[in-house]
Amino acid sequence: MNSRSRDLDPLAIAQLTLDTAPYLSCDDCFEQVDAHVDALLSGAAEILTPDFRAHLIGCAACRDEARSLIDLAGQDLGVDRETVLSRFERALASPERPSL
């Protein structure tokens, strides 16, 4: 087969080769997102489960909606917006325990 010449930029290559294991479906992500958000907001949890985290990294739509949900739910609790969002980004960035 002749290889198609796609001039891929670094971002596209990173996205194409992203490690999104362990697999979690969008439906299951939707099912779990509220519990994860409240756990992060309350401090009951500081990390995301590996499959949920991998899914948010790999699915831009679910990630955007999760970010929106934690922002909105955080407003109800009077939690500082920047604090909430940075906590979410740290939980996304590393599977290890983030420093809060």
Place this chain on the structure above:
Amino acid sequence: MLTSMDEATPVTLVNRVAGAVPRADTDDWVTRLRFGPGRDEAISELHNLMLRAARHQIARMPQSHDLGWTRRDEIVHAAADEATAAVLSRLVHFEGRSRFTTWAYKFAILQTAVEVRRSAWRRRETDLTGLQEPVSAASGPEAQAEANDLIRAVNDAMDRVLTEHQRHVAVALLIEGVPIDVLAERLGSNRNALYKTLHDARVRLRRDLTTRGYLAVPRPEVTQ
């Protein structure tokens, strides 16, 4: 579009969150929405809650700004209506793993986000074979040579190890930037199925590129 709610959340997550959920507000919402003379008032309050979430979501999506006030308002109200109906129909499945409001918000956020993405792309043609011109970040001849080598390797892998469907989905979502809900609508599919296709495509690409020495062999993650 709403997703199925049949799968159980892992027990570990339930246990982790259970102690953090204030029961009074949640129980009050569920009781008022299920029974009694105050049900209509509770549904009206729920609808207001869904309007708030829909407005929150649309305000944070830059692609909504070109839709115009009228269309944005239509989306907000339609999303709030659908989300209210979805919450009521799924109330029996609510298990208190989060606050009721957090659980309910996600329906309005999903409805709004999907409709904004679709509306913003409605007049655009999705040519799955067309590709955007890239912007190379490599600087210097050596870095450029390495970048070109990787680009060739990824191109080659895409042609050899992906099915035609996987290739089309990966190109549309990751190179052309077509939102997953838009692509799903145009292919007569859904977000779930397209994400699975993308996940499988990534697994194949990673396996091939790792075997050929372009990606490092992954280290097993340490569990806590």
